[in-house]
Amino acid sequence: MPGIEQRLIDLGIVLPQPLRLPDGMRLPFPWVNVRGDRAYLSGHGPQEADGSAAGPHGPVGGTVTIEQAQLSARKVALSMLGNLQRELGSLDRVTGWCRVHGMINCVPGFTQTPAVMNGFTDLIIDVFGAEIGRHARTAVGVCGLPMDFPVEIEAEVMIAL
Template sequence: MAHIEQRLAALGLVLPPPVRPPPGVVLPFRAVRLVGRRAIISGHGPQAEDGAIARPLGKVGAALTLEQGHAAARLTALAILGSLQRALGDLDRISAWVRVFGMVNSAPGFNQQPSVINGFSDLILELFGPEVGAHARSAVGMAELPFDLPVEIEGEVEIAG
């Protein structure tokens, strides 16, 4: 078993299968696009273990608490890791997390987006360590996100040669 997979198992974490979009929705793009030594990660939201969009949905600061938003960002990290594992075959091929762009479906006046996206960053740093896991990051509030997701995250990783 690979190093990152061992860490996931030790934490009792499971990577979900590909996302199951709502009925009638077609997603005509790749979850991960490999270009040379880069993996460009499309926007992902939180997923349940069966691939469905995780609940609760809605705006952080209204329908969801900061803690629920943080948990949604952590689930989004697992969704992204699942897509990366399918694209790369082995998460240990990731040599660096380059950048992360975190979007939070924010209620008016909610301004703690960095704390929400920490749910993603904290897990990546725990799994990959401070060198490989370190990443540049933005965390911004959005008026709306697709399907009323509380969080959407995209990014880029470097792949070992």
Template sequence: MARIEQKLQDLGLSLPPPARLPPGMVLPFPWVRLVGRRALISGHGPTASDGGLALPLGKVGRELSVEQGYEAARLTGLGILASLQRALGDLDRVTAWVRVFGMVNAAAGFNRMPAVINGFSDLILDLYGPEAGAHARSAVGLAELPFDIPVEIEAEVDFE
């Protein structure tokens, strides 16, 4: 078994199937675009184990607590890893997490976006370690996100 897959299993985590889109919705872009040795990962939201949107939905700081936002970011990370695995065939091919852009569906006055996006960063660091897992990152609050998801994350990785 591959190293990253073994770590996921050791943590009791599993990758979700491809995201199920709402009826009639078509995305005119790939979830992962491979360019040379870099994978550009389109924005993902929290994915449930059946490929649907993970619940709860809503704004962090109103419908969701920081802890629920953190878990949503972690679930988003699992969805991103699943997309990467489908694109690369093996998560061990990732040599470096380069950049992460985390967006939080934030209630007015909420300013703890970094604590929410840590759910993603902590997962990646647990799996890839401080060398390959370290990444440049932004964590911003937005007034709205698609389908009222609490978190959306995009990223770039280098791979071999």
């Protein structure tokens, strides 16, 4: 079976460069924290291929549509994969996605947070397959996120030592 990097090529997926933080922003934590056979991924927002923060910005159900938010969730998955690859050396070391916690910046009363998170889940399963890619998931609505992102996601994955 071909490796994950080959699967990315086959799918036409390019992972983004490291996030370029806005001037004055400091993040005193790692994007990926490896502990034994687990990698904990800090909350990630959507990125463009060049490492810049990706729009649109704002709440889902307000200035951002569900479809735009699903694309943002997909871009979050790409951001996570880029950081995992840089930290682990190869995405083939990922042996299972355990849990994913999604926060959706949304207007009051918005209840379609699971639909937004499908943009993330669909990409992870496309890349890793159902067995490795399946994960427990939470999708909660919040009243705001850093950089006014529509989506922020954190995760836990199992890795080969």
